[in-house]
Amino acid sequence: MQVDYLIIGQGISGTFLSRELLQAGRSVLVIDIDNPRSASRVASGVINPVTGRRIVKTWMIDELLPFAREAYRDIGSDLQIDCIAQKDIIDCFTTPQMRMAFTGRYEQDPEYLQLPADENDQRAWLQYDFGYGIIQPCFWVDMGSLLQQYRRHLKQHGQLVEEVFDPFQLVVKDDEVQYGAVTAGKIIFCDGVAGFNNSFFQNLPYAASKGEAVLVEIPGMPDTHIIKKGYSLVPWKENTFWLGSTYLWEFEHDAPTPGFYQFAKNWLQLTVKMPFTIVDHLAALRPATLERRPFVGLHPVHKAVGIFNGMGTKGCSLAPYFARQLADLLINNVAVKPEADVQRFRRVLSR
Numbered sequence: 001m002q003v004d005y006l007i008i009g010q011g012i013s014g015t016f017l018s019r020e021l022l023q024a025g026r027s028v029l030v031i032d033i034d035n036p037r038s039a040s041r042v043a044s045g046v047i048n049p050v051t052g053r054r055i056v057k058t059w060m061i062d063e064l065l066p067f068a069r070e071a072y073r074d075i076g077s078d079l080q081i082d083c084i085a086q087k088d089i090i091d092c093f094t095t096p097q098m099r100m101a102f103t104g105r106y107e108q109d110p111e112y113l114q115l116p117a118d119e120n121d122q123r124a125w126l127q128y129d130f131g132y133g134i135i136q137p138c139f140w141v142d143m144g145s146l147l148q149q150y151r152r153h154l155k156q157h158g159q160l161v162e163e164v165f166d167p168f169q170l171v172v173k174d175d176e177v178q179y180g181a182v183t184a185g186k187i188i189f190c191d192g193v194a195g196f197n198n199s200f201f202q203n204l205p206y207a208a209s210k211g212e213a214v215l216v217e218i219p220g221m222p223d224t225h226i227i228k229k230g231y232s233l234v235p236w237k238e239n240t241f242w243l244g245s246t247y248l249w250e251f252e253h254d255a256p257t258p259g260f261y262q263f264a265k266n267w268l269q270l271t272v273k274m275p276f277t278i279v280d281h282l283a284a285l286r287p288a289t290l291e292r293r294p295f296v297g298l299h300p301v302h303k304a305v306g307i308f309n310g311m312g313t314k315g316c317s318l319a320p321y322f323a324r325q326l327a328d329l330l331i332n333n334v335a336v337k338p339e340a341d342v343q344r345f346r347r348v349l350s351r
């Protein structure tokens with residue numbers, strides 16, 4: 001079998017990259033194991049334009065947000081699913097200082113922020129002591145449905161092989177790669193944290209961060225907004241909410257822990273005024289990087305090998321935009337944005 005591109009991984013990165021290449025008329029084969037505990041499958045799917053205690057805008061959000069909104073609408077329309085919805089964040093202040101930080105930022109620059117007409121209007125279902133602000137517009141991506149439907153689509157077109165990619169079977173030549181019976185012009189690794197050991201890119205400054213979440217049923221709880229109070233409670237599917245997450249740079253393993261479960265239960269008891277049932281407990285490693293910027297582009301020495309990784313905590317907004325950039329590099333030789341271009345590590349990758 002001969003294809004233009006062999007793509008390893010069908011998380012949110014492999015999904016958008018393969019789509020861009022297919023839309024440009026290139027042939028693609030994706031290899032992916034069906035891993036329900038990958039970062040993309042565990043993620044809450046939120047696109048939040050601000051971050052941190054100082055409520056600053058996230059990197060490139062003015063460009064990323066409209067791009068992502070269109071990209072999810074487009075892919076959803078092709079797959080006949082609704083995979084993006086506006087869900088603004090009700091940001092419950094956990095201390096008076098947080099309230100001051102929010103109102104201070106709002107006075108300086110109200111973009112993406114709003115103050116509610118009535119701060120008490122959430123009290124029927126929520127316990128909060130210091131009021132709240134609104135972050136808007138925020139979006140929720142239905143990652144589960146999107147990844148599943150796109151996978152089905154690839155399968156129907158013979159563009160997906162469901163197996164574990166074995167690097168020992170890969171032969172890299174100057175202008176193509178051979179993998180078993182497949183010959184491809186290029187191989188692009190979109191394999192998330194599994195790629196941290198990839199012999200071509202293992203010298204990159206990765207920094208995996210572990211996140212845990214629970215899925216919780218709360219019948220009658222409104223699903224119009226995401227609630228943030230330290231953790232985020234994200235409307236998921238009918239009556240079910242995603243609650244998380246931790247950001248751990250040091251951890252013993254990537255599995256769910258009893259400690260987080262207890263923490264989540266306490267949070268729910270202290271915050272939600274209605275009966276709830278925890279129905280699942282998830283954990284995954286985010287493919288994060290030390291400088292919090294993705295790795296996008298071709299290997300400086302092995303020109304037939306590329307990478308699309310390092311989406312960190314922001315895969316939902318970064319993947320659509322940088323998939324277009326990588327496709328543009330591969331097809332039209334247009335350079336990737338320097339902060340994301342893997343060529344910035346040319347020296348370390350050439351060793």
Ligand SMILES: Cc1cc2nc3c(=O)[nH]c(=O)nc-3n(C[C@H](O)[C@H](O)[C@H](O)COP(=O)(O)OP(=O)(O)OC[C@H]3O[C@@H](n4cnc5c(N)ncnc54)[C@H](O)[C@@H]3O)c2cc1C
Nearest residue numbers: 009011012013033040044045046165192194211314315316
């Ligand atoms: C708890 C948690 C919450 C998060 N919440 C958000 C959020 O709200 N918003 C946001 O933007 N981001 C969020 N993230 C981050 C987001 O999940 C990641 O940025 C994004 O999913 C990374 O996608 P990816 O496709 O690069 O990697 P992955 O999702 O890890 O996908 C890699 C794919 O490669 C496959 N693969 C790997 N190795 C092999 C192999 N050898 N053979 C075959 N297949 C292989 C895996 O099975 C997987 O399907 C969250 C992450 C976590 C853990």
